[in-house]
Amino acid sequence: MKLLTTIAAVLISVSAFSQDYVEYDNGTFTQNGEELSMKQIEDLTKLYDVGEGNLRRARESLRLAQKPNPRMLSNTLNCIGGVAAGFVSLGGFVIGNNFLTDDGNWLLEFYHPPTGYAFIALGVVSVSSGVYLFSKIGNKNSFNLRSYKQFNKVADKLNEAIKASNQ
Numbered sequence: 001m002k003l004l005t006t007i008a009a010v011l012i013s014v015s016a017f018s019q020d021y022v023e024y025d026n027g028t029f030t031q032n033g034e035e036l037s038m039k040q041i042e043d044l045t046k047l048y049d050v051g052e053g054n055l056r057r058a059r060e061s062l063r064l065a066q067k068p069n070p071r072m073l074s075n076t077l078n079c080i081g082g083v084a085a086g087f088v089s090l091g092g093f094v095i096g097n098n099f100l101t102d103d104g105n106w107l108l109e110f111y112h113p114p115t116g117y118a119f120i121a122l123g124v125v126s127v128s129s130g131v132y133l134f135s136k137i138g139n140k141n142s143f144n145l146r147s148y149k150q151f152n153k154v155a156d157k158l159n160e161a162i163k164a165s166n167q
Helices: 002-018 038-048 052-065 071-100 113-135 140-166
Strands: 022-025 028-031 034-036
Touching (some): 022 140, 028 038, 071 113
Antiparallel strands (some): 028 034
16 A cells, blocks of 8 residues: 555656656647747746757757748858868868978978967868858758757757756
8 A cells, every 4th residue: 555655656746747848849849738939948948058059059940941042052152161161271270280390391391389370270260160051051851850859959958957956
């Protein structure tokens, strides 16, 4: 009898806590059976301090999925820009390394560390620019899938935070 009472108490507490969880399905967030707006989700992410980056990425992907621009031109320009940024970053790393080393056996050997660090910083910035440009390549379905995954991550992180706060 005591075991049955304990099991019943555990099940009741689990069902009571599970009602506070946030669920995401087909573009809508729900909590306790009520639909939540994006503003409410944003407030929850700020309240629990989780998932803000995922929410931002999900909104950006959703915006790109709904963008009316012709994708072919945009994808082509982003690809060209990403490749160009990759070449600039490679050049920045090679030239920066040349300014940081003092071998003295090459025709144009310069030793000036501040300039070398500046070229390496240029390489790092152009790598991040290339990654950003490559992330903008896709079609409507791929951007919808990205936003769906990010919204699910937001819901999972919020649920973990809610669970931790209830304990």
